[in-house]
Amino acid sequence: MADQASTAVGPYGIAPYKMKRGEEYMSERQLEHFASILNAWKKQLMQEVDKTVGHMKDDAAIFPDPLDRAVQEEEFSYELRTRDRERKLIHKIETALGSIESKEYGYCEECGAEIGIKRLEARPTANQCIDCKTFDEIREKQTTG
Numbered sequence: 132m133a134d135q136a137s138t139a140v141g142p143y144g145i146a147p148y149k150m151k152r153g154e155e156y157m158s159e160r161q162l163e164h165f166a167s168i169l170n171a172w173k174k175q176l177m178q179e180v181d182k183t184v185g186h187m188k189d190d191a192a193i194f195p196d197p198l199d200r201a202v203q204e205e206e207f208s209y210e211l212r213t214r215d216r217e218r219k220l221i222h223k224i225e226t227a228l229g230s231i232e233s234k235e236y237g238y239c240e241e242c243g244a245e246i247g248i249k250r251l252e253a254r255p256t257a258n259q260c261i262d263c264k265t266f267d268e269i270r271e272k273q274t275t276g
């Protein structure tokens with residue numbers, strides 16, 4: 132915790148964006164910044180996926196004991212779920228990268244409002260502003276519960 136303030140590097144090894152005075156929202160520089168975050172994150176995830184696959188290959192079919200096998204199968208299904216989540220996340224990242232290319236990045240899909248640098252810094256794949264996101268979550272809760 133102590134050195135959190137002194138390290139100016141974000142979770143993807145990229146320092147948070149510093150807005151210049153009078154800089155426009157989603158300027159070329161900002162788009163580049165978020166593109167590098169997304170690319171770094173994607174790379175990280177791809178390495179994770181590779182690790183999972185490698186790990187599963189290494190472990191496959193060495194347990195003759197049915198109990199061990201059950202545990203192993205549980206681990207496998209956990210890893211498969213993790214991998215599935217990673218794949219979905221990679222897909223989201225790719226979608227975000229696509230919207231950077233088409234310069235639609237940073238604006239809410241629902242209402243077109245600016246999502247905001249801070250929110251994007253925390254959630255680079257965000258495609259909704261906080262208001263729409265919150266509204267969606269409330270609606271989801273109402274329909275499922």
Ligand SMILES: [Zn+2]
Nearest residue numbers: 239242260263
């Ligand atoms: Zn919105």
